[in-house]
Amino acid sequence: MSGSNLGDWFGTGPHGPGAGRPGGGLWEAMEQLRGMFEQKTGGTRMGRGDVRTAVLALLAERPMHGYQIIQEIEERSGGSWKPSPGSVYPTLQLLTDEGLVDAEESNGRKTYSLTDEGRQVADAAADRSAPWETQAPKEGARAALPKAGFELAQAVAQVGRSGSTEQVQQAVEVLAEARRRLYSILAQD
Numbered sequence: 001m002s003g004s005n006l007g008d009w010f011g012t013g014p015h016g017p018g019a020g021r022p023g024g025g026l027w028e029a030m031e032q033l034r035g036m037f038e039q040k041t042g043g044t045r046m047g048r049g050d051v052r053t054a055v056l057a058l059l060a061e062r063p064m065h066g067y068q069i070i071q072e073i074e075e076r077s078g079g080s081w082k083p084s085p086g087s088v089y090p091t092l093q094l095l096t097d098e099g100l101v102d103a104e105e106s107n108g109r110k111t112y113s114l115t116d117e118g119r120q121v122a123d124a125a126a127d128r129s130a131p132w133e134t135q136a137p138k139e140g141a142r143a144a145l146p147k148a149g150f151e152l153a154q155a156v157a158q159v160g161r162s163g164s165t166e167q168v169q170q171a172v173e174v175l176a177e178a179r180r181r182l183y184s185i186l187a188q189d
Helices: 003-009 024-037 047-061 066-076 085-097 116-124 140-162 165-187
Strands: 100-108 108-115
Touching: 047 085, 047 108, 047 116, 066 085, 066 108, 085 100, 085 108, 108 116, 108 165, 140 165
Parallel strands: none
Antiparallel strands: 100 108
């Protein structure tokens, strides 16, 4: 970012994204940055085979309805994987069509259980790790990154709102250096 478009970036220039609003462009940039660092609530996307394996493993323990299956997977994965209903229910229907699962409706809710054939398939896969065990919960330094990124965006916004032209220029230089240093971390062996 060059110094010539700082006004545009911070919403004070005539054609910036925040034209007409003091600091509007900065706020839009901060929201975009915050969005990149926010933890998503949808969990990690897994393959269809993983959902299938997880459903069979859980139903081998006890009959469940679809929502219970979703909750169990999320709990057992430490929150790192929460399959969507759009992946669990079609998988349950497919397993029913294959004769591996039976569905019994009670009180307006379908409860799924393994058939004898489904139990054989689940037992054959019992020696492998369950799919939720391969999803490590976010922890340590990796979990700290979104918070640090959001806090940086807040500091940038504060400088943009109340800093002088010189302070804003210094902030831009600090951010450029930080970006270079982050890429150099990735470049290390």
